[in-house]
Amino acid sequence: MKIIDTSIQPRKIQTNSMEKFRADFPILKLKINDKPLIYLDSAASSQMPQVVIDRLVHYQTAQHANINRAVYYLSEIATSEYEGARHKLQKFINAREDREVIFTSGTTDSINLVMHGYGRKFIKAGDEIILTTLEHHSNIVPWQMLAEETGAKIRIVPINDKGELLIDAYEKLFNKRTKFVGLIHVSNALGTINPIKQMIAFAHLHHVPVLIDGAQAAPHIKVDVQDLDCDFYAFSAHKLCGPTGVGMLYGKAAQLEAMQPFKGGGDMIASVTFEKTTYNVIPHKFEAGTPPIAAAIGFGAAIDYLSTIGMDKIHLYELDLLNYATELINDIPGVHIVGNAINKTAVLSFVVDGIHPHDIGTLLNQEGIAVRTGHHCAQPVMQRFNIPATSRASFAFYNNKLEVDALIAGIRKVQKVFL
Amino acid sequence: MKIIDTSIQPRKIQTNSMEKFRADFPILKLKINDKPLIYLDSAASSQMPQVVIDRLVHYQTAQHANINRAVYYLSEIATSEYEGARHKLQKFINAREDREVIFTSGTTDSINLVMHGYGRKFIKAGDEIILTTLEHHSNIVPWQMLAEETGAKIRIVPINDKGELLIDAYEKLFNKRTKFVGLIHVSNALGTINPIKQMIAFAHLHHVPVLIDGAQAAPHIKVDVQDLDCDFYAFSAHKLCGPTGVGMLYGKAAQLEAMQPFKGGGDMIASVTFEKTTYNVIPHKFEAGTPPIAAAIGFGAAIDYLSTIGMDKIHLYELDLLNYATELINDIPGVHIVGNAINKTAVLSFVVDGIHPHDIGTLLNQEGIAVRTGHHCAQPVMQRFNIPATSRASFAFYNNKLEVDALIAGIRKVQKVFL
Amino acid sequence: MNTKSLYQEVILDHNRKPRNYGTLNEASHHAVGHNPLCGDRLDVALNLENDHIDDIAFQGESCAICKASASMMTTAVKGKPLTDVETLIQEFREMAIGKLDLESPHHLGRLTVFSGIRDLPTRVKCAILPWHTLHAALNSVTTTSTEARNDPVHATAGKA
Amino acid sequence: MNTKSLYQEVILDHNRKPRNYGTLNEASHHAVGHNPLCGDRLDVALNLENDHIDDIAFQGESCAICKASASMMTTAVKGKPLTDVETLIQEFREMAIGKLDLESPHHLGRLTVFSGIRDLPTRVKCAILPWHTLHAALNSVTTTSTEARNDPVHATAGKA
């Protein structure tokens, strides 16, 4: 497959002020099979703007050392940049304090931290954990592992045919054995935005803590953890224009302090002897070993970048793309959108009569179009709709309507091949 | 503190062929307080050569997508580069197969994986785990957590005044309750290279598996896991000229297959329903969620870089530096090296009569010299020598004798301040 | 690489009208192949008589590549002696991962329409799954997976 | 930043010959301060009489900055009324993290030799530990740590 890296000037089809940000992403200038890359898989991982790449390079060329404890310049600057990134995240999600923000290696790591730190300490045989049909595997499997270990039970919130949670059913699941709720903010498979604020408030009426998997929400809508009042909130940098290998867990200070550590090692301890080890204060108690220093600093730079644009502006722009694409896709005979919730982010899962998603993915790639095909790590959603897989186009603020048009043309072309 | 980033030409004092590699490290051209940076803290974290930085930038600008399952070009290239990095590691440590190499977020994560995956499955109340006085906190605290949870006991191999393990005492610790050995290959605090091959063979006589913490060995000496016959071997990329946020765990396939998963999430499963989830094969079973893709690829590039130089050549060069520095430091009245093992890597821990390590660190920084001061996450070693902390200069192949001279002059200058 | 050439008429035709699709009333050998990464599932049943494949059928939901590969596989192996079938399995696998020199003598015949698959690493498994399942059936493994490691077919395919 | 100016004669002198070093026979207040990051440990004992610090002593192993800071602290607060001591604690803390305008009126006097510490974030805790421990003693907390979060002195110092 040939890749020609030439700067192509995107034709201006709209005077939308978002268009200029597109130029910040060097990878979008790639050509695939002599066609401009049309990247519609940001829900799996977003691309990185030049300013974040530059930040990473600057770190490696002028600031790198291991953090904490050392008294020399590089270590001091690396430490303060790393803690500075934590502070940017605190502001970004409106946490009360920096120490409520824990750096992890990603959403999956964050959720496992809560499972080990909270779940294994407080959840016992017979207790119930509420999850939803919409959860990503990363918010299912850890709780299944816990259930298997402890004898706790998992209860599932069902969805309707549009892909929306049934709130009545959710509320009926609560009883005095309910000890934890794990809830996806935005479905990665369908795009559904769940009414989590109301659901959290209901759980709190029953004194049940709630973990929000925000992997698909934080990149697209403004998140305010104090307003939501969630106990935990998790997401990954690599879906927010940041690097792979880093994510964050927000936790209310009181919850984090009550929890047991997840991983043991350096920096998470106050003192170690073979007889007795005392743990450090939060957030350090949960950051064992050398953290992803560079990636955390890149995460901070990505947060700065997104904040400059403004999450509200991003959300509105992406909604416009979603509506445009939804309308056009619905016009194609034989193509069916899976997931038609009233509240959605710009995710379009679809199936095409008589054509397997993998064949669609391969043939769209031939047109330079990158969509994801498969179960999207959300097999329970697929089972609910009785399909093995979908094709999924997911949009970011750096996409535009020209690309939507190309997707539509691409799908029609695939259909012709199979005529 | 002023930083002036000008390319200074290192004076050629030796015709050693290693000198040319120094120029590959852009950060070594920094000035600190108008003095050239003299970086002697590679045991905490090494610096990154331009070729690895370039690899990371290339990934972000032309190859990034989430790996696994997607059928479009970027995802395929990212997947194959990621798996290619695994293959480089397999070759580097001479593992039998790629699937014996698991990407983790670092040594600490690797050891915790073994604790959760092996320890929590196979180690029970009354069982004994053997560790050594030389262990880094990352190979102590996880086992203490396990001991607390299960009721297992930790037994400690003592050291002599030179910082060498007492092998007789080690062998006497074995009995039929012994179920696991955790062993540091090279001490980060003292530099001692332990006779692990012999120790592993002895443990195997008792059918006890052995985990080697190779964080300080892999960057400096050739590691051959088949020759060592260890069951597990762990190290971090950031000490091998690679990025923070990624590390690896080698495990014998049979051990890894018998273990339970550590973290639950995407990609580590074969299929998920709320009733029953089946796990994926190794290595995937242990790589839940989006891994540090960029960092793993950078890790691979760093391995290539080091392999081009040759680990044997690196070892010999660093030994020469160590001997040179040891002699000069021993010449300074009032300065005492802590750790005088016969077999050492280029780590010099020292104390100075009447001067606290922190004051030494701060005053050396004034001269542009970066050394680490503190307990080096090895408090049991400090307790053994009855000191709270040391100053530690650690050398890499990109250091030279000029820098050793500067360190010696720096220490003498610090002593003068306190006269 | 031109993906279009992969989706040739012959493949599309076999996808539309798969040959030997269904079940056998009596099968001496049988296996289910599964590709967990895309959810595809394939049933292969066959009757071995005097070391010849007397009859064979397949069934299942899958992508076009996989279905056409299964369909063409059944027509290729039907009536063939076991040793020839083993050769075909081996050659097809090598072609799929780009290790077969198509200029040198081989026995794949029209099966070479799948040669383009080597340029699509994620799709290699789709083309191989039927062959992988046939191999499992012949070796009396009743369920298999493209992720199963002990199978020699996959062991190499996995590296593609 | 010139670190040398921090290691001034006056600090080095207090390090060599710490004042009020030792214990008190009778102490109305007492606290142990600990900096887990470097292992330093400091004992501060004092006698409060009529809301004045009648006597004070310290003891412990630490770096020069910490020992000199403790020594100069004891001489500065000895005989002072509690309210003045609270002001000094506050001002010293602000100076250490670079938040005190040294041109404006303050009460630190010779304690300003520590002003350079603001340029050495990792050493700020060394200078503050004695003051932090004094504050804990006065508030009847018997052991404290530079990592303890609930203490207002540290709460801000931790951000430095």
Ligand SMILES: Cc1ncc(COP(=O)(O)O)c(C=O)c1O
């Ligand atoms: C011997 C040893 N083991 C383990 C570690 C922990 O490595 P990391 O912090 O990369 O997880 C280190 C690094 O400080 C080390 O020196």
Ligand SMILES: Cc1ncc(COP(=O)(O)O)c(C=O)c1O
């Ligand atoms: C909703 C949701 N949760 C969790 C995850 C897992 O994130 P990561 O793979 O970064 O750990 C993802 C990403 O695929 C996701 O979409």
